[in-house]
Amino acid sequence: MATDKPKAEQTLSVDERLQSLYKLQTILSEIDRIKTIRGELPLEVKDLEDSIEGLHTRVENYKREIEEMRTKMAAEKEKIAQSENLIARYKAQLDEVRNNREFDLLSKEVEFQTLEIQLSEKHLNEYARVIENREAEIKETEEKLVDQNHILTEKRAELDEIVSETRQDEDRLREEAKALEPMVDARTLAAFKRIRKNARNGLGIVYIQRNACGGCFNRIPPQKQLEIKMHKKIIVCEYCGRILIDPALAGVEEAPATDK
Numbered sequence: 001m002a003t004d005k006p007k008a009e010q011t012l013s014v015d016e017r018l019q020s021l022y023k024l025q026t027i028l029s030e031i032d033r034i035k036t037i038r039g040e041l042p043l044e045v046k047d048l049e050d051s052i053e054g055l056h057t058r059v060e061n062y063k064r065e066i067e068e069m070r071t072k073m074a075a076e077k078e079k080i081a082q083s084e085n086l087i088a089r090y091k092a093q094l095d096e097v098r099n100n101r102e103f104d105l106l107s108k109e110v111e112f113q114t115l116e117i118q119l120s121e122k123h124l125n126e127y128a129r130v131i132e133n134r135e136a137e138i139k140e141t142e143e144k145l146v147d148q149n150h151i152l153t154e155k156r157a158e159l160d161e162i163v164s165e166t167r168q169d170e171d172r173l174r175e176e177a178k179a180l181e182p183m184v185d186a187r188t189l190a191a192f193k194r195i196r197k198n199a200r201n202g203l204g205i206v207y208i209q210r211n212a213c214g215g216c217f218n219r220i221p222p223q224k225q226l227e228i229k230m231h232k233k234i235i236v237c238e239y240c241g242r243i244l245i246d247p248a249l250a251g252v253e254e255a256p257a258t259d260k
Contacts, residue, residue, distance in 0.1 A: 013231070031177070034173075038163065041162065062135075083114075205243040213242065
């Protein structure tokens with residue numbers, strides 16, 4: 001019992017399949033061209049969005065640090081108030097001392113609390129400098145955010161305009177490509193897609209140019225060129241793996257090769 005084959009393998013010759021495949025390549029190359037028109041805009045928009053998110057995070061971190069500094073300043077001020085109260089109490093006690101030992105102990109306590117006040121004041125100055133620096137950095141970052149948001153708005157508008165202009169053409173081309181796929185056998189189509197994916201220029205099928213592969217430009221032996229022109233089987237370049245066809249099948253008039 002004969003097994004059913006896909007329609008392309010049942011009714012289409014090799015050259016018809018290759019012609020369909022080359023037409024498919026032409027359509028996909030046009031889609032690639034449309035994507036190139038968009039250029040790096042999608043990546044630029046994404047980078048700007050990430051940058052803006054990072055700037056917002058930086059501002060929030062600065063604000064959090066300022067709050068921490070203010071909390072520490074409040075604690076230092078409380079310590080200063082406590083030390084001042086202790087100093088006032090110790091000085092009052094100095095008027096009532098009965099011996100030198102008590103006088104020396106109270107004097108040392110006053111001296112110690114005075115040093116504590118000085119240390120707290122030093123910390124207050126340090127925290128104030130940090131707050132001043134962070135507030136300046138917040139201002140600078142927020143100014144940068146305004147600029148970045150302005151640029152992002154322009155880039156998004158530019159990208160939306162390009163996408164809007166090209167979407168209809170791209171959708172039409174994709175429909176044409178989808179309609180062509182059944183005109184190629186499944187194995188050749190899968191190989192073509194795999195080759196195209198790995199190729200830098202997106203070409204999975206090329207025609208011979210000046211006796212060389214139109215993809216990698218390595219020379220093709222005359223015998224293999226003859227086999228390609230016969231359209232008896234699918235032939236690939238032994239160097240780059242692209243499917244090869246002769247210029248006539250691609251509808252291209254081959255330029256004569258010049259011997260040097």
